[in-house]
Amino acid sequence: MNYPDYPTLKELLELPVFSGSRLLCGELSLDRPVAGVSLSDIPDYYNWIYPHELLVSTCYAIHDDPAAISCFIQTLDDHGMSGACIKPSRFLGEMPEAMLAAARQLEFPLIELPDQIRFADITKAVSDERLRRQTALLRSSLSVNQMLIQTITAGASLEQIADMVGEITGGSVLLVDSLNRRQAHSVCQRDAARFSGLDNSALNQAILQEADGYEMQVDGHSFGALYLCRADRKPALSEEVLSQILQAIPLEISREHSVRERESRSFSEFFHHLISDRIMDDQWEQSRARTFSLNLSQPHTLLNFRVQMRENAGRYAAIFQRTAFFQALRQQFDSLGLDAHIMSQNGLDLILLEARAGCPPLESSLPHLPSIFRTLQADYPALTVIGGGSRSHAGIPGLSLCRWEAQLALKAAEGRGENCFLRFDQLGILRLLYSGDPHREVGLFVQETLKGLLAPETAHSGELLETLDCYFRNLGNQRRMAQELYVHYNTVAYRLKSIQEITHADLSNPVERMQLELALYLHKFNTL
Numbered sequence: 085m086n087y088p089d090y091p092t093l094k095e096l097l098e099l100p101v102f103s104g105s106r107l108l109c110g111e112l113s114l115d116r117p118v119a120g121v122s123l124s125d126i127p128d129y130y131n132w133i134y135p136h137e138l139l140v141s142t143c144y145a146i147h148d149d150p151a152a153i154s155c156f157i158q159t160l161d162d163h164g165m166s167g168a169c170i171k172p173s174r175f176l177g178e179m180p181e182a183m184l185a186a187a188r189q190l191e192f193p194l195i196e197l198p199d200q201i202r203f204a205d206i207t208k209a210v211s212d213e214r215l216r217r218q219t220a221l222l223r224s225s226l227s228v229n230q231m232l233i234q235t236i237t238a239g240a241s242l243e244q245i246a247d248m249v250g251e252i253t254g255g256s257v258l259l260v261d262s263l264n265r266r267q268a269h270s271v272c273q274r275d276a277a278r279f280s281g282l283d284n285s286a287l288n289q290a291i292l293q294e295a296d297g298y299e300m301q302v303d304g305h306s307f308g309a310l311y312l313c314r315a316d317r318k319p320a321l322s323e324e325v326l327s328q329i330l331q332a333i334p335l336e337i338s339r340e341h342s343v344r345e346r347e348s349r350s351f352s353e354f355f356h357h358l359i360s361d362r363i364m365d366d367q368w369e370q371s372r373a374r375t376f377s378l379n380l381s382q383p384h385t386l387l388n389f390r391v392q393m394r395e396n397a398g399r400y401a402a403i404f405q406r407t408a409f410f411q412a413l414r415q416q417f418d419s420l421g422l423d424a425h426i427m428s429q430n431g432l433d434l435i436l437l438e439a440r441a442g443c444p445p446l447e448s449s450l451p452h453l454p455s456i457f458r459t460l461q462a463d464y465p466a467l468t469v470i471g472g473g474s475r476s477h478a479g480i481p482g483l484s485l486c487r488w489e490a491q492l493a494l495k496a497a498e499g500r501g502e503n504c505f506l507r508f509d510q511l512g513i514l515r516l517l518y519s520g521d522p523h524r525e526v527g528l529f530v531q532e533t534l535k536g537l538l539a540p541e542t543a544h545s546g547e548l549l550e551t552l553d554c555y556f557r558n559l560g561n562q563r564r565m566a567q568e569l570y571v572h573y574n575t576v577a578y579r580l581k582s583i584q585e586i587t588h589a590d591l592s593n594p595v596e597r598m599q600l601e602l603a604l605y606l607h608k609f610n611t612l
Contacts, residue, residue, distance in 0.1 A: 090117035090136065091213045093167050093193055101209040104201070105169070109184060110193030116166040120214075121207045127152075135164030138210065140203050147175040150182070157186035157194065167193030171201065236336045242268040245336055249329060255313040258291040259333065262308040262403045263341040265410040265426075275313065285412060285463075292404060299403070300330050300337070307334040309403050351376050352427040355436065359484040369480060377423065379438060383446045383476035386486035387435040387453070388494040390470045405464040412463070416456045420449045432494075436486075446476045450507065457505035471505040472497050512599045526606050533603035536586040548586070549604070551579040556601045560591070 094114035096102065107114075119136040126132070127145045139160060146152035160168055168187075172179050179196055187194040236245065242259055250257040250270030256279075257270040267288055271279050279287050295311035310330060354376060363369055373380045391409065393402040410426070413435070417424045421443025425436040439446040453473055461469060472493025474486040489508035496511050497504040508515065509532060515525055536542045537549055551569065558564040562580070566573045580591065589596040 090119050091210070091217060092116060093118055093138065096138070096210060096213065097195070099209050099213065101201070101205050102195075104198035106196045108179060108194045108196055109187035110167065110191050113167075113191045113193050116193070118166045118210060121210050122165075123203055123207070130159050130163065133160070133163050133165060136166050138166050139168040140197075140206050141168070142171050142175050144175050153180050154182045154186075157183050157190060157192050161190045161192050167195060169195040169197050169206065171197040171199065173199050236332065236339075240336065242266055242336060242340070243270075245333060246270040249310070249312075249333075252325070252329075253312055256291050256295070257313070258288055258295060258311040260308045260311070260404050260407050261337050261340070262306060262407055263337055264344055265407045266340075267404075267407055267411055272313070285408065285415075288404075288408065298326065298330055300334050302331060302334050306403070307337045308407070311404075348427060351378075351425060352429060355425075355427065355483070356429075358480055359487050363480055366480065376425070378425065378436075380480055380483075381478065382438055383478040384483060384486055385437045385446060385450060385474055385476045386483075386490040387437065387471060387473045388490040389433040389435070390431070390494065390498070391433060392468050394466055394468060401466045405466045409460060409464045409467060409469065412460055413456075416460075420444075420452060422446070422449060434490075450476060453507065454505055454510075461503045461505075468502040469505075470494065470497050470502060473505070473507045475508050512595065513602060526610070530603045530607045530610070533589070533599055534587060534607060537583065538607070542586065548579055548583050549607075551576065552583055552600065552604055553608075555580065555591070556604070 092115050096118055097105065097107065097114070117136050118138045119134075120138070122133050122137040122139050123141070124132045124139065125141045125144050129139075129141075129145065133139060143153070143156070146156065157168070170176070170179065170183075179194070183194065186192070240248075242261060246257050246259045246268040247270045249259070250272055254272060256272045256275045259268045261267070267284075269284075269288055269291055271287070271291075275291075279290055282290060291313060292311055295313045298310045298312070300307040300310055310333065354372065358369065358373075358380075370380050391406060393406070410433070414424055417437065421440045422437045423440055425438075427434040427436070437446065437449075439449070450473070457469075457471060472490050472495070474489035474493065477483070477485045492514065493506045493508045493511060496514060497506040500506070509528075512529075515529055516522065531538065534549075537545055537552070539545060542548070551565070554565045554568055558568065562573060562576045565576045569576065583589075584591060587600065589600050591597050591600070
């Protein structure tokens with residue numbers, strides 16, 4: 085527990101009132117805080133003493149009771165007292181050896197007071213020192229609060245605020261803004277060498293493991309969390325100053341959220357307009373889109389995510405991981421040369437992706453999405469994340485198609501359980517049932533499912549197609565297939581192996597087997 089307004093025993097012994105006093109034992113325990121003075125000098129003194137008090141006594145009530153003297157120091161230590169100041173000359177004569185031995189064994193501070201000292205002067209000195217500290221702490225708290233508010237009002241970024249808090253605490257700091265899905269850190273000089281070479285994600289995790297977490301909450305609303313590393317194993321801040329910081333930082337978060345909310349709402353409304361309304365002037369819409377850094381002539385992909393916190397996840401862990409998840413997604417998209425527009429609609433997070441100018445085309449990046457999702461899913465165990473993604477489509481009509489495909493992919497992913505991500509082209513027969521252009525979708529499905537079996541350059545493609553058709557007619561019975569095809573049994577096995585390698589389908593998997601059979605049937609139907 086932190087006692088910022090309590091002086092330590094060492095600091096008190098440096099006050100003028102204790103001049104002439106002698107520390108007899110307990111040199112290693114002088115960092116104990118002193119909350120007040122107890123002048124109990126009665127036989128049942130142990131009923132009237134409290135933790136972190138300094139006992140001041142002549143031991144009059146127990147001076148002629150060897151048993152009471154023998155257990156005196158142990159009793160004080162058991163009650164959590166900070167130390168004992170004894171004036172022995174009047175009743176004890178000299179400090180009893182039993183007291184000295186117990187104090188040495190327990191490292192309990194035992195101070196011998198001079199004859200001329202007045203107990204009332206000690207009480208006043210301790211009280212004055214506490215009042216001085218409380219006043220200084222209040223001024224410090226007000227100063228910190230005023231400084232933060234002025235800095236935030238002047239437009240300081242979250243990174244600048246993290247640096248400022250780091251200067252105040254002397255330790256490394258991590259700020260997690262849960263409203264805007266941001267993180268900012270400040271690394272103190274002591275930790276710079278240890279954390280060098282870490283990327284942002286690893287550095288944040290390193291701070292998180294060593295820090296105390298504090299939720300930033302105002303009027304019952306959570307704005308995120310502040311993580312403070314302890315400097316020299318001591319609490320980073322007093323409770324008063326910490327409270328002021330936790331109340332001030334949400335000012336910046338609210339301001340940023342207000343700006344982003346306006347931008348997000350405007351973009352979300354424009355996106356909804358494009359996919360829902362009848363477009364009368366394509367050139368005008370293209371011009372409006374450019375104000376949102378959106379090129380409508382380029383292909384786009386839409387991702388739908390449903391992100392929830394696990395019931396057994398700690399609140400701080402979930403706050404951190406949700407913001408970290410979306411930040412990590414942005415970093416992955418950046419590495420692929422993709423711009424991401426993030427929206428929130430009806431409890432879902434929508435991400436519209438577009439390839440940057442001069443970067444690889446969007447279509448080449450889409451196969452990486454499932455692996456990106458699997459990696460992030462493992463990194464954030466406090467979350468359950470389900471996602472669905474569309475294929476890439478260009479133009480304003482393509483956006484409506486993106487929305488429809490992403491919705492269908494998400495619905496299919498939800499049917500498979502938590503932590504699943506599906507692209508639309510992974511949906512198999514569902515693509516055909518829900519497609520807005522069935523003829524086109526059938527052609528794509530056949531080509532994507534049968535793959536090289538339809539390519540003229542594939543060796544013996546006709547034989548392989550015939551073998552696959554025979555496989556389905558004979559329900560996979562390879563002996564009957566060999567008889568029907570007039571080939572050796574081993575030839576049938578070799579051909580089936582080749583078919584699976586070319587199509588990347590597993591004939592032992594009922595879903596993949598069904599999709600192959602449907603694709604082959606549709607291919608035969610279209611070639612009639």
